[in-house]
Amino acid sequence: MGKLIEGTWFDIGYETKSNGGRFIREDAGFRDWIKDEPGHRFQPESGRYHLYVSYACPWAHRTLIFLKLKGLEEHISVTVVTPDMLSEGWTMCKPEPNYGYTHLHQIYTHAKKDYTGRVTVPVLWDKKTHTIVSNESSEIIRMFNSEFNELTGNADDYYPVTLRSEIECWNNFIYPNINNGVYRCGLATTQPAYEEAYDNLFDALDKVESHLSKNRYLLGSQLTEADWRLFVTLIRFDAVYVGHFKCNKQRIADYPNLQNYLKELYQTPGIDEVTNFFHIKRHYYFSHTMINPSQIIPAGPELDLWSPHNRELLFK
Secondary structure, eight states: EEEEEETEEEOOOOOOOOTTTTTOOOOOBOOOOOOOOOOOOOOOOOTSSHHHHOOOOOHHHHHHHHHTTTTTTTEEEEEEEEEETTTEEEEESSSSSTTOOSSSHHHHHOOTTTTOOOSSOOOEEEEETTEEOOOHHHHHHHHHHHHHHHOOOOOOOSOGGGGHHHHHHHHHHHHIITTTTHHHHHHOOOOHHHHHHHHHHHHHHHHHHHHHTTBBBBBBOOOOOOHHHHHHHHHHIIITTTTTTOOOOOOOGGGGGHHHHHHHTTTTOOOOOOOOOOHHHHHHHHHTTOTTOOOOOOOOOOOOSOOOHHHHHOOO
16 A cells, blocks of 8 residues: 655555554645635646546545546646555556656655655646645545636536535535545444444444435435535445445345435446446455455456436426
8 A cells, every 4th residue: 555754655554453454544745726716826727737537536536526527627737647656656557747746745755855645546736836735535526616717617616605505414424434434444443343334334224214205315315525425435336335345244236225325426427437346356356465465356246327216207
């Protein structure tokens, strides 16, 4: 997995002994914002920004989804790394277009020579000031949601002011128990830590399943940021998390409401274009050698994502 320590790359994994075998995710190191405000350092300009992503990573997937939903592809360029994250961390498929770098950690040290922290995707890069704006996906998607509207003419709002408190409640429930919950299962190094995460994960999925029996989306009839943040975990669940991360109580396909909800979101125009199951499976099974030392990638499962769903019939 690797980490930069004072600007030097080290091939080291996560430390869990001090946490009772629990996986603890580090906070993002770059947390600036693009704002459509006079005088702000990072302005929403066409062609100014570059996004480094992995199709495999759920956090990066969020940003690709919002890039698609908000019509930003012609304004923000993208580099997709390989699905293999091995001794040098995230690696470019070919030298990236801004500086010719071959590894993502070089982008981090270009922004801050003595950077200490994990080298993660997504990375939102500013070509004008030659630095990282943000590597926090939850904040990048909000920049994409609102700060480029005048440039694109796309006013679709997935974080409306009137629903923000409810969206935050769902995000604060879904992130620790489901989004990060699958990682807390898969990267736990003691049985109690794994079972604690496992129980929290499936209790949370049961709650969402029940909620979706009465609501088309998490916030009733309106599709919001909270749905897309949940989606990136659900779409990987049956293909990877059930087996690789030992989240095997039930598949998403075994939850009637969650499965149909997942299909509706996946069938949203353009979402399949930014969802790459080859990269998803290849990354987890090939890169996580501490879990899968043979690096054998499963041939299955077959996923039913294009058959009709019933969400529009249930909630007219």
